[in-house]
Amino acid sequence: MDRDKGGTLGVEEIKQLMDMLGMRIQPDELDNVVKQIDTDNSGQVDFDEFLQVMARPQQLPYTRKDVLRAFEMFARNGEPEGYINPEKLEEALIAHCSDKHSPEEIVQLVSCLEVAPNGLIEYKSKVNLFVGK
Known part of the structure; x- marks a missing residue:
């Protein structure tokens, strides 16, 4: 960010x-x-x-497992475990979050995420950072 x-x-x-x-x-x-x-x-x-x-305790309406499962649903077959294609993430967010965010906001958000050398976003560490282990 x-x-x-x-x-x-x-x-x-x-x-x-x-x-x-x-x-x-x-x-x-x-x-x-x-x-x-x-x-x-x-x-x-x-x-x-x-x-x-x-690090402060958070009252979230979802668990780490829920968030990981959501990423896994949209990761393409053949991608390494824990990684998602940025374009696929954009598509999923636009399809499921357009009631809260415009497509432009979603594209901007995904563009802020670090892309690994393999061209994919490693999401497990980001989920751990925001939701906790």
Whole structure:
């Protein structure tokens, strides 16, 4: 999500991350969230601050197993386990999330994800990061 590769997340990058996670937030609420996370008052969220927030217990309506199963459903046959083709991920998200996100937002989101040298997105570590082990 660090679009400018500066090593920190600005307010707009945090908004994009929250949107990606389905967390709609008003601009004034976003400023308050950043102030709570930004412990060094730099106006940016660095990796350590981000990890502290992500390590907090979350009340999610789905489990890690649910999310992994969803990725597995859309991964093509022949792809290594734990990997998904970016185009296939875009197609799946557009088909199933268009009520919450525009196709343009989905394409932008997928373009932010790191692609491995094999041209695929390794999703297991990302699921572990956001949902926990």
